[in-house]
């Protein structure tokens with residue numbers, strides 16, 4: 001299993017574990033993180049935006065151009081922002097720390 005810690009906008013740490021091959025988006029949703037993932041991984045929305053912990057960013061396989069383009073449209077983007085639907089859990093990122101942007105939460109239920 002691959003371990004991931006989600007950090008909420010309030011600073012709460014949520015430990016999660018997923019099988020290798022699971023998408024980060026699915027794991028986050030399973031843990032109740034406010035990641036809508038509206039387009040289900042088609043890189044046509046940015047509601048699955050997360051911020052990778054800077055210490056971990058280089059260990060995650062890099063974004064393709066389409067992902068970068070979509071991230072440009074996401075609210076609250078940072079240098080280590082990614083689309084969680086494009087990140088697959090692998091042994092190489094066991095221990096990953098992912099921050100949930102406050103903006104994603106604001107989109108919920110409004």
Ligand code: FES
Pocket residue numbers: 025036037038039040041042043044045046047048070083084085086
């Ligand atoms: S779910 Fe739409 S871009 Fe990730």
